[in-house]
Amino acid sequence: MFMLKSWTGGIAMLLALSGGVHAEMTVSQSNDPTAAIGMNLTALLGQERAALGAVKGTRLTAIVTSPAPKTRSKSKNxxxxxxxxxxxxxxxxxxxxxxxxxxxxxxxxxxxxGIKGQAAVAEVILNRVDSPRFPASVCGVVNQSNSRGCQFSFMCDGAAERIGDKSAWTVAGKIARAMIEGAPRRLTDGATYFHTPAVRPAWSRRFDRTAEIGQHIFYRPPLKTALN
Structure with missing residues (x-):
């Protein structure tokens, strides 16, 4: 009888230990972060597959296609x-x-x-208007003079200012109006001086040459830096 009880108790103890080990293993698996991530990832992939399956083909193509690069308007440039x-x-x-x-x-x-050459001269006059070195109006710049003479030769040549060529006046007038109304100044790169190739004034050696258009060479004062 004692042997039977001992054998039965042993079996019960083994079963209890077996259950405890199984319980410990189960708890250990449930706290494994990699196992949890794997299960969540599988669930997410399944949801994503289902969602993509519900999207129309044309819409899906639009989603995965890169947008076309924007191009600047050529007309502005x-x-x-x-x-x-x-x-x-x-x-x-x-x-x-x-x-x-x-x-x-x-x-x-x-x-x-010509048209381009006159537009370049107009740029010089308007660049002077914008510069603190010169009068702040077109008429002030054109009429400016000093002890050495006029800034523009026609103002001091003694000849009467008569418009004898109506066609040439129309050209000059249209260019003048376009420039005053804001046509871009891109011909002379900020020039405020010019002269013909027939002369070489002393100041031209000190200034930066920016362009040569027709019978005029254009200049601007050198840029001053902290080292000048």
Whole structure:
């Protein structure tokens, strides 16, 4: 009898130990982070597959296709041709005193230079207006003079300022109006001086040469730095 109880107790103890080991193993597996991640990942992939299956093919293509790169408008960056086609599209050659002063300067100083050459001279005059070194108006710049003479030769040559060539006046007037109304100044790179190749003034050796258009060479003062 004692043997039977001992054998039964042993079996019960083995079963209890077996259950305890199984319980410990089960708890250990449930706290394994890699096991949890694997289960969650599998669930997420299943949900994603189901969601993608519900999206229409055209919409899915749009989602996975990279957007086309944006391109800048060529019309805004296109350089002005300064040709007869450009001139024909400009406003009528009329305006106030500032227009009159600029148109006369182009007519008497540069009418033989063509459209581009006259536009370049107009840039110089308007660049001077913007510079603190010169008068702050077109008429002030054109009429400026000092002990050495006038800034523009036609103002001091003694000849009467008569408009004898109506066609040339129309060209100069249209260019003057376009420039006053804000046409971009991209021909002379900020020049405030110019001269013809027939002369070589002393100041031209100290200034930065920016362009040569027609019978004019254009300059701007050298940029000053902390080392100058």
């Amino acid at each position: 296109k350089a002005i041709g300064y040709d007869t086609a450009w001139l024909a599209n400009q406003s009528a050659p009329t305006g106030g005193p500032e227009f009159e002063c600029l148109a006369k300067a182009l007519y008497f100083e540069a009418r033989g230079e």
